[in-house]
Amino acid sequence: MAEPIVSIRDLQFRYRGQKGHALDGINLDISRGEFLVIMGPSEAGKSTLAATINGLIPHFQNGKLNGTVTVMGRNTRDNTVAQMAEIVGMVFQDFEAQLFSTNVELEVAFGPENFAVDREEIGRRINENLDYVGLDAYRHRPPSTLSGGQKQKLAIASVLALKPTVLVMDEPTTDLDPISKIGVFEITHRLCKRDDLTLIIIEHETEEALFADRIGLIKDGKLVKIGPAREILADINLMEELGVMPLGIPKFFKQMGATNLPLTPEEGWEAFQKTGWKISETAYQALVAKEHDQLAKLDQPLIQCHDLEYSYNKEVKALDGISMEIFKGDMVAIVGQNGSGKTTLAKHFNGLLMPTSGDVLVNGLPTPDQGVFKLGQTVGYVFQNPDHQIFSETVFDEVAFNPRLRKLSVDEVKKRVEDALAAVGLTGFEQQDPFALTKSGRQRVAVASILAAQPEVLILDEPTTGLDYAEQRSMMNMVRNLNENGSTIIFVTHHMWVVAEYAHRVFVMKEGKIILEGSTRSVFSHDEELQAASLRPPHFVEFSNRLGHTFLYPEEMKKCIEGVQD
Amino acid sequence: MDAELYLDKNSFIHRLDPRTKIMVFLLSFVAILLFQNPLFMLPVAFLIILQLVISGSLKNLLRIRYILVVMTISSLILWNLFAGGVTHLWWFLSVQSLEYSIARTLLIVLMISAGMILISTTRNEELVLGMIRLGMPYRVGFAISTSIRLVPTITSSTLTISQAQRSRGLDLDSGNLIVRLRKFLPLLVPVFISAIRTTNIFAMALESKGFGAREKRSYYLKLEMKKADYWVLAFTIIFMLASIILSILGYGQIPGLIHF
Numbered sequence: 173m174a175e176p177i178v179s180i181r182d183l184q185f186r187y188r189g190q191k192g193h194a195l196d197g198i199n200l201d202i203s204r205g206e207f208l209v210i211m212g213p214s215e216a217g218k219s220t221l222a223a224t225i226n227g228l229i230p231h232f233q234n235g236k237l238n239g240t241v242t243v244m245g246r247n248t249r250d251n252t253v254a255q256m257a258e259i260v261g262m263v264f265q266d267f268e269a270q271l272f273s274t275n276v277e278l279e280v281a282f283g284p285e286n287f288a289v290d291r292e293e294i295g296r297r298i299n300e301n302l303d304y305v306g307l308d309a310y311r312h313r314p315p316s317t318l319s320g321g322q323k324q325k326l327a328i329a330s331v332l333a334l335k336p337t338v339l340v341m342d343e344p345t346t347d348l349d350p351i352s353k354i355g356v357f358e359i360t361h362r363l364c365k366r367d368d369l370t371l372i373i374i375e376h377e378t379e380e381a382l383f384a385d386r387i388g389l390i391k392d393g394k395l396v397k398i399g400p401a402r403e404i405l406a407d408i409n410l411m412e413e414l415g416v417m418p419l420g421i422p423k424f425f426k427q428m429g430a431t432n433l434p435l436t437p438e439e440g441w442e443a444f445q446k447t448g449w450k451i452s453e454t455a456y457q458a459l460v461a462k463e464h465d466q467l468a469k470l471d472q473p474l475i476q477c478h479d480l481e482y483s484y485n486k487e488v489k490a491l492d493g494i495s496m497e498i499f500k501g502d503m504v505a506i507v508g509q510n511g512s513g514k515t516t517l518a519k520h521f522n523g524l525l526m527p528t529s530g531d532v533l534v535n536g537l538p539t540p541d542q543g544v545f546k547l548g549q550t551v552g553y554v555f556q557n558p559d560h561q562i563f564s565e566t567v568f569d570e571v572a573f574n575p576r577l578r579k580l581s582v583d584e585v586k587k588r589v590e591d592a593l594a595a596v597g598l599t600g601f602e603q604q605d606p607f608a609l610t611k612s613g614r615q616r617v618a619v620a621s622i623l624a625a626q627p628e629v630l631i632l633d634e635p636t637t638g639l640d641y642a643e644q645r646s647m648m649n650m651v652r653n654l655n656e657n658g659s660t661i662i663f664v665t666h667h668m669w670v671v672a673e674y675a676h677r678v679f680v681m682k683e684g685k686i687i688l689e690g691s692t693r694s695v696f697s698h699d700e701e702l703q704a705a706s707l708r709p710p711h712f713v714e715f716s717n718r719l720g721h722t723f724l725y726p727e728e729m730k731k732c733i734e735g736v737q738d
Numbered sequence: 739m740d741a742e743l744y745l746d747k748n749s750f751i752h753r754l755d756p757r758t759k760i761m762v763f764l765l766s767f768v769a770i771l772l773f774q775n776p777l778f779m780l781p782v783a784f785l786i787i788l789q790l791v792i793s794g795s796l797k798n799l800l801r802i803r804y805i806l807v808v809m810t811i812s813s814l815i816l817w818n819l820f821a822g823g824v825t826h827l828w829w830f831l832s833v834q835s836l837e838y839s840i841a842r843t844l845l846i847v848l849m850i851s852a853g854m855i856l857i858s859t860t861r862n863e864e865l866v867l868g869m870i871r872l873g874m875p876y877r878v879g880f881a882i883s884t885s886i887r888l889v890p891t892i893t894s895s896t897l898t899i900s901q902a903q904r905s906r907g908l909d910l911d912s913g914n915l916i917v918r919l920r921k922f923l924p925l926l927v928p929v930f931i932s933a934i935r936t937t938n939i940f941a942m943a944l945e946s947k948g949f950g951a952r953e954k955r956s957y958y959l960k961l962e963m964k965k966a967d968y969w970v971l972a973f974t975i976i977f978m979l980a981s982i983i984l985s986i987l988g989y990g991q992i993p994g995l996i997h998f
Contacts (some may be wrong), residue, residue, distance in 0.1 A: 228946065254948045257947055258951070264943055268936065269936045269943060272940075272944065273863060273887070274887060277958070278959065283947040283948055285956050285957060286947060287955075288952045291958060298958070330947065331946075331947070524904065524905060545907055552905075563928055573907075573924070577906075625906075
């Protein structure tokens, strides 16, 4: 084997002021041209590991580093981050914060300028890299006017302009909508074919990890397992155990007792043909009928929209003729690309936005007659980023904010806080500092603080973004629990598997209109319409569609299979 | 919300070198400061209005019209408190103090307008590069352009945060001053925290792109003084010199003005 490009030996790192090691004894060699995906639960040390490769650790983050990281023979300890920048490029998750310029061209020029590359060469690199990521037409635009996906592409171009040998990307697509994700993945697919570039990506999307040469699983700062992508992805048990989302198709085959596990929909379909299993039509119809009955029970409309239109400015209608009903006890998902109007629609339900024309009725009354403050008692809205609302010193005060505003008695406030914290599983955390909690903990505090107002409807804007698989599951299980206890739930999300497993009904939005609606199963059976809205159903659903039936998750399908030989 | 002030146009002023524009800005400031009498400011005022019209920056000035009106009125009144004169008019006003306050107000409005022209016609990077070429250290220039760059980011997160808190029942519009100020706490804490977080990543990204890797850096933007720049500069300098001579000869003062 050739000399490794990146060589990590006995790496240990402890952040200043913390007891435990963020990284604990990592040994890893990465060879030239390799594409390595690193996966693991939150707080596992993935980002910390990424930051050691270009020297942000130990130079930028304070802490204690043992062991060595060598990139192309350069020890990160002896080179500043800026010096390492020539050979290691770094793309971050937050696409807002990594752009410095007011012009796309100059953004790409920034890196080469720092290395005193001459003007003509910078010009060539700008052309080459903007062309590579497909932003050529935007070269004179200010980055602030680009979409999230375009910003992330620009960030990639600006790093590539330094001609790095190693490119590290720390969750480059976590904050993006599906269509932008596809755009960024398309670039990484091209990048990984270049054999002069070593690609290291930290990723949550298991379906994308299929393209990697190797996958490394990290937990508690340790490299639990590393190996060829297919081998790791077939190890369903280990992935579940680590809190990393397993692929649905191998999961299904494993549950069925198969030993040779197919990974993609294509492979799954072929493997299924060979087994002699059959999908029981009666069992499937029973499943559909049961679902239908459950939805038919919901008949008390809580939120109604009639020909709702909304415009932020004169040119574009953000919402264009929306008519819909949401019933008491519903669990509804609203999906679509950024800019399709999902959030604009949701903000009408609690009166943050008022219709330009048409009506929104909550409990039969138009929202303009009620106002945000009053509607807040009926409709609670949890924003995407919990850090946009948390401000108190203790969890108790944070959750008590709304009941106190509504001038409830001390006892009543206490009771409401207790109930809300119990509902989100944070009983006993009353006196903790909310800022010291993990992201999922803060997310729960945010939900609790809305629940304390005891709303009938709970709107959650991307409740699972930025959480790992295990956290996403426990978050959504909690939401389902609230729904079963009588709350009406509306959630906006980009995570299609969350929709498949948790929503009862789905609204698909595109360009301010609802293009598809119905029970989750019926919506997911419309493969083509979803593709047209650039929404990809999870691999597993795609696989079951190819078999002529729509199943939303493996357990459900297993029950409908007959002809299994023991 | 659009926090960007630069207007993407191609006027005569837009095409000037940023160094020329910075010099014109500074020199017109000096030229106005030479005189107490508002009449002597009129030539500069005329030139600035001309620039406003040519560059189309009037649009940006209109965006801050409320602030301008409030400032003009309060300045017209307040400056009277800092000066007196021999020809008493009414209460604390005298002819001289009135002239003086008109001049001060004109100074403020003209400088805001001149600054607006500079920002509206010059890209952030060009402006900073211009300053660097005129002798400012690169890091200082970068700090300035970064602070301009962060304005839209912080504005938009502030907007989201205020919506989030309003949905939780925060009502910013009622109560007396102290009650209202206390209500801003739920806004300020998240705004600061998100700003700190953003700047932290910003700094990491900056390091990762080799900020300060070499003693000297190159610039992709090229500044070029053209014929028009030299003409404009020559005119500005002649205008300046004439103003200085007039001022030394004693013109442009307000006789009988008493400073407090």
